[in-house]
Amino acid sequence: MLRERYINLIVLALLLVVPAHAYVTGEPFTVTLATRAVIFALAGVGLNLALGQGGLVSFGHAAYFGVGGYVMGILASHAQNYEPILQVPFLIEGTNAMPVIWLVAIVMSALLALLVGALSLRTSGVYFIMVTLAFGQMLYYFTISWPAYGGEDGLSIYVRNQFPGLNTLDPIQFYGICFVLLCAALFLVDRINKSPFGLALNGAHQNEERVQTVGINVYRVRLVAFVISGAITGLAGALFADLNRFVSPTMFSWQISGEIMIFIILGGVGRLFGPVLGAALYILLEHFLGGLSEYWFIYLGAILLGVVLFAKGGIIGKLAKREVSHDG
């Protein structure tokens, strides 16, 4: 139990030291890579609440990632063109203030998760996976055929959005924002995992009937978890769009859903830092193997296969040498 805590601290320390070192030695590209890793980690932390703690294999988390991205894209594009989003019945203007964008991204992805969850949680197993996937694909094709915001070509934002008191165009400062948000999400999810709610959520993952029999409405517990999960992934989507200053339907693609899932599986399903380590590793592999060959996915596949076969609790599980992850 202590060992897992040490691993977490090491991961956290590396996320501080590596970008800081890269910044000092003048390698902004490494800072950008680290920012990608941290944003992907945040998306994974969101999914991990549903998948790891709740056992809800959502194969459609790209939907929330994409909604977060498009919230940023739509708000910022209106702000940069000085066009209000809505004039009647009341005026809604675009914005380039990150905190507002985050809030809207969280609310919109939470609402979408509420809708998707309310329907999909009535099913289980393969059906659940398929229903969540279907919603993701619906949004994917919707954005492709929606000309107002770029359709298939996506939407470019010329200037990064603003955060009061910071220069967000400075890579290290934008990294700092993402890192703090990741830490906040980790703290939140850790609290949730240890709460009565978390105990019930994970309990229902282990034995649904047991949790029902003590008078807990499992459907409602899962729905709340699913909404929080989607909201966190949505926030990550808004940051990802801001990092690239570009949004496109690809953010909704099922490959993104798969990648978010890969982070978790690599790092350790249900482990607090599983998606963080997984995302960092994914970015490293993408960078180094991607440099070797454009077919680097074949190596990723092999590694993933190795983890699934020989390290059941992911890499953190292997290092911590403990199968169970719920201790306080």
Add this chain to the structure above:
Amino acid sequence: MTDSILSVRNIRKSFGALNASDGISLDLRQGEIHALIGPNGAGKSTLIKQIAGGLRPDSGSIEFLGNDVTRLNTAQRARRGLGRTFQISALAMEYTVLENAVLGAIGQSGKVFRLFTPAMKDKALLDRARESLKRVGLEAQENAITAELSHGQRRQLEVAVALTLAPRAFLMDEPMAGMGAEGSKALTEFLQELKQEAPILLVEHDMDAVFACADRISVLVYGKIIATGTVDDIRANPEVRVAYLGEEDAI
């Protein structure tokens, strides 16, 4: 029937052509252990599921504490005080013994939507969980992982989790299964004590255990209750002998 805690009124449930419950009526009275016996395939599990809330009867009603609960789900019935244990232990196997008991306490306390306070530091939940563990004699094992418990201990834990709900009635599905003679005897004694608090509807295969602890017995055969009565009534009932106890007993 003022002292009836739980009554099943003429419930029917069929799966295709099979009448798993064919007009079953049954009541559980204050202070009793009411055993439900019947050969394999008699419809015991179907009946238990309908009483617990996992399955809705096609017709008929179920009353609990004077209220119609037929349309309530499992969680709602549990909150009203229906404590249940399972034939095959239904526990969160990765959790410690204490965590399983706390899970029960959470259901009872209505604190399930507290998202930010640690459950394992909540004194009220812990006290309630530990009190139940103590009653079944598992207080020394509270930090053991449930999957590592012996079969008998898991059964004890099932009862402890049910106890955290302060139930008004117990529904126990084969609590003696696989317990061994010693454990079976200890559990029988415990049930005698428990029934003072809340009556127990017991489904049990072990006939010796049933005859040793039940106050009343109902015999279910092919979805129908063919007899209800005291242990002596049931032993003497010729129909039961033929249907359930087997020919060799009848001779």
